[in-house]
Amino acid sequence: VIVDYLLELLDELRLPRRQRRRILAEVADHLACTAAELHAGGLEPAEAEREAVQRFGAAGELARSFVDQEAARGGNRAARASGLLTLLLAMLVLGPPGRVFDRGAFPEGLVAFVLAQVAIVAGGLTVVRAWRAAPFGGPRGPRLALVLRGAVVVLCCAGGTVAAATVDGLTSGASGWHAGAWLSLAAIGIGVAVTAATVSRSWRRAVAAGTSDPSPSAPAADDVLADIQAVVVLALAQLARRLPRLRRLLTPVAWSVQTLPGELACRAPRLAAWLDLRHHPWRFAVSVASAAGLAFAAGHGLAEGGVSLANLLSGLLGGALIAGVEALAALLGFAVLGRLLGIRTRTTRSRRARTSA
Amino acid sequence: MAGEAIKGHLDGLLLAVVAEGAVHGYGAVERLRARSGGRFDLPEGTVYPALHRLEGEGLLKSRWTVVGGRRRRQYELTDRGRTELGERSNEWRLFAAAVERVLGEALTTGGSRA
Numbered sequence: 001v002i003v004d005y006l007l008e009l010l011d012e013l014r015l016p017r018r019q020r021r022r023i024l025a026e027v028a029d030h031l032a033c034t035a036a037e038l039h040a041g042g043l044e045p046a047e048a049e050r051e052a053v054q055r056f057g058a059a060g061e062l063a064r065s066f067v068d069q070e071a072a073r074g075g076n077r078a079a080r081a082s083g084l085l086t087l088l089l090a091m092l093v094l095g096p097p098g099r100v101f102d103r104g105a106f107p108e109g110l111v112a113f114v115l116a117q118v119a120i121v122a123g124g125l126t127v128v129r130a131w132r133a134a135p136f137g138g139p140r141g142p143r144l145a146l147v148l149r150g151a152v153v154v155l156c157c158a159g160g161t162v163a164a165a166t167v168d169g170l171t172s173g174a175s176g177w178h179a180g181a182w183l184s185l186a187a188i189g190i191g192v193a194v195t196a197a198t199v200s201r202s203w204r205r206a207v208a209a210g211t212s213d214p215s216p217s218a219p220a221a222d223d224v225l226a227d228i229q230a231v232v233v234l235a236l237a238q239l240a241r242r243l244p245r246l247r248r249l250l251t252p253v254a255w256s257v258q259t260l261p262g263e264l265a266c267r268a269p270r271l272a273a274w275l276d277l278r279h280h281p282w283r284f285a286v287s288v289a290s291a292a293g294l295a296f297a298a299g300h301g302l303a304e305g306g307v308s309l310a311n312l313l314s315g316l317l318g319g320a321l322i323a324g325v326e327a328l329a330a331l332l333g334f335a336v337l338g339r340l341l342g343i344r345t346r347t348t349r350s351r352r353a354r355t356s357a
Numbered sequence: 358m359a360g361e362a363i364k365g366h367l368d369g370l371l372l373a374v375v376a377e378g379a380v381h382g383y384g385a386v387e388r389l390r391a392r393s394g395g396r397f398d399l400p401e402g403t404v405y406p407a408l409h410r411l412e413g414e415g416l417l418k419s420r421w422t423v424v425g426g427r428r429r430r431q432y433e434l435t436d437r438g439r440t441e442l443g444e445r446s447n448e449w450r451l452f453a454a455a456v457e458r459v460l461g462e463a464l465t466t467g468g469s470r471a
Contacts, residue, residue: 022430023405023409025428025430026381026382026405026429026430027402027405029381029382029383029427029428029429029430030381030382030383030386030401030402030405032427033383034383034401055400055401056400056401056402057400057401057402057403061402062402062403062405062406065403065406066405066406066409069406069409069410073413137410241444
């Protein structure tokens with residue numbers, strides 16, 4: 001009876017060989033101990049084995065727990081790897097050391113710059129989604145699928161950035177590029193290779209668990225706004241746990257984050273409706289991108305010319321163009337990747353169908 | 358107690374029984390049953406995914422030992438696991454005390470009305 005149980009478990013455990021062997025050894029030992037105890041208590045050996053197996057629970061369910069757990073851990077690993085890659089990309093392409101890339105070159109420099117921004121959005125969403133699921137052992141089901149899709153988008157963008165920047169470096173000659181730039185590029189390349197290996201392994205685990213739906217047309221069962229809100233609250237709670245002295249300060253901040261959308265809806269209903277990520281995500285994306293472009297330009301104006309109202313205004317004026325480009329890029333990115341990343345949940349057609357129904 | 362009811366607390370309970378000393382899965386189930394006076398009688402297999410998860414989170418560590426010619430995976434608490442157990446115990450004490458206050462009051466009020 002115990003051997004049959006172990007064979008059934010082996011059949012259902014879609015995990016790496018080493019892990020499978022360990023689980024089987026532990027289960028075999030446990031069942032043998034229980035059966036021996038029951039036999040010593042007076043049961044016949046066959047009856048003792050049957051009772052031991054019954055107490056242990058169904059083999060299929062046990063295997064499912066292990067496989068699901070491993071898939072969720074894989075999701076965590078993929079999110080961590082893509083988060084680190086995003087950070088690296090952001091630091092090297094958009095941050096102050098970004099000057100190592102000749103961003104002015106067209107079109108390669110621009111492609112690298114835009115792809116890095118898409119990677120930041122995808123990476124941010126991936127990390128937020130995985131982090132929110134962390135207290136439950138990691139992302140599962142549709143959330144796991146979204147985490148993996150996000151990680152794949154980060155990978156593609158980082159790979160595209162490396163390719164575009166390489167072309168940019170090779171064509172711009174010795175004047176545009178120096179050793180530091182090539183080193184930065186190599187760092188991103190290594191990050192891409194490591195992340196690709198991690199994501200591929202995680203993807204296989206998710207497919208084995210049957211919880212990942214790699215189809216881009218699958219509906220997103222997710223709410224980005226709630227995710228962001230929950231992660232901020234979680235981060236504040238963890239900070240308060242580690243720094244008890246700041247608890248009095250952090251608790252009201254966490255409370256404000258939780259109640260902010262409701263407050264905004266009451267006090268500024270028009271603004272809340274405009275920025276409603278749940279119902280008008282493209283408007284939210286374009287508004288935020290435009291605001292970010294303006295803020296970037298204003299900051300640049302102040303940093304270059306010194307802090308003064310004139311510099312701020314000239315920065316903002318010059319930034320209108322950047323903001324326009326950013327908004328257009330956000331709109332295009334949203335149209336192309338929105339469903340894949342789970343931030344565009346319903347198409348106009350399905351909404352119409354729902355209305356007519 | 359039904360297995361479903363203790364599922365949310367299984368991690369904390371396992372940390373507590375492993376804290377008594379290194380133990381294998383079968384021993385952990387035995388300790389759980391003994392310390393709960395037989396109330397925690399869940400499908401025994403459910404402890405293994407939990408033990409593996411806790412090990413993955415760095416709260417437990419494990420190694421193979423040979424007992425009576427049989428290989429066994431022994432689990433021990435890590436320093437992080439010990440800290441986590443302390444925090445969970447404190448949280449549980451506060452929660453249980455609050456529930457006790459509410460239920461105790463309800464029982465008293467209900468009793469006085471009756």
